[in-house]
Amino acid sequence: MVILKRKEEIRIMREAGRIVAEVLDMMREKIRPGITTGELNTLAETWIRKRGAIPSFLGYPPGSRHPFPAAICASVNEELVHGIPGSRVLEEGDIITVDVGTLYQGYNGDSAWTYPVGKISEEAQKLLEATEGALWAGISQCKVGNRLGDISASIQEHAESRGYYLTREYTGHGIGRHMHEDPQVLNYGQHGRGIPLRRGMTLCLEPMVLIGTEHTRVLADHWTVVSANGKLTAHFELAIAITEGEPELLTRL
Ligand code: MG
Ligand code: MG
Numbered sequence: 001m002v003i004l005k006r007k008e009e010i011r012i013m014r015e016a017g018r019i020v021a022e023v024l025d026m027m028r029e030k031i032r033p034g035i036t037t038g039e040l041n042t043l044a045e046t047w048i049r050k051r052g053a054i055p056s057f058l059g060y061p062p063g064s065r066h067p068f069p070a071a072i073c074a075s076v077n078e079e080l081v082h083g084i085p086g087s088r089v090l091e092e093g094d095i096i097t098v099d100v101g102t103l104y105q106g107y108n109g110d111s112a113w114t115y116p117v118g119k120i121s122e123e124a125q126k127l128l129e130a131t132e133g134a135l136w137a138g139i140s141q142c143k144v145g146n147r148l149g150d151i152s153a154s155i156q157e158h159a160e161s162r163g164y165y166l167t168r169e170y171t172g173h174g175i176g177r178h179m180h181e182d183p184q185v186l187n188y189g190q191h192g193r194g195i196p197l198r199r200g201m202t203l204c205l206e207p208m209v210l211i212g213t214e215h216t217r218v219l220a221d222h223w224t225v226v227s228a229n230g231k232l233t234a235h236f237e238l239a240i241a242i243t244e245g246e247p248e249l250l251t252r253l
Helices: 007-030 037-050 122-139 148-160
Strands: 072-076 079-081 095-104 107-116 172-174 181-185 202-205 208-210 216-218 225-227 233-235 238-241
Touching (some): 007 107, 007 238, 037 072, 037 095, 079 208, 107 122, 107 238, 122 148, 122 208, 148 181, 148 202
Antiparallel strands (some): 095 107, 172 181, 172 202, 208 233, 216 225
């Protein structure tokens, strides 16, 4: 069931999203060769708590035998999503995706961005541009009158027309009181299909892009998802609200 949000709820979600955006802004400044993913996690968690929010990834999902052990996901190079921050030292030429979730006054914010570490290869740069472009292609479809499939198809077209692959195993999602709500926002689909977009829908769009394969596997830590072929991956995510006009970007400053 898709839960439409009232204006007041969207106002709170904008606050939750602002904290996420602040953390990602800080990450952009701090990411450089020599810093560890664990240090990034500490910086992020400290800021989230200082702003009166809770890092929603920590301990997720509740009751799990292997709850996520950190405030951010830090996924380096072939790691697509759900990387666990720790002692890994970032090196010149790496790319790192930081995914951040906050719970603030009962509502969630969720956004991810892939950053270059120092100077990166042309292959990596093109991957980042294509993945961010796929996100914006999806967002351009986020308006009343369109359907969910228009978002999915636009993401897919943008990435695949540039020769990339999108995972079928992980998707975007609705967001609100729960971090993951209906509907699933697939990264592949057909125009004109799926539910109509309505004012008050709040969605996370998150293309996850691979080179040469759509397949992934999960490492023995129970969380880290890597490309099956070990090649680079990228992931960009924003939370948006459907309005009468242009979509509102909830996780941007
Ligand atoms: Mg998400
Ligand atoms: Mg996320």
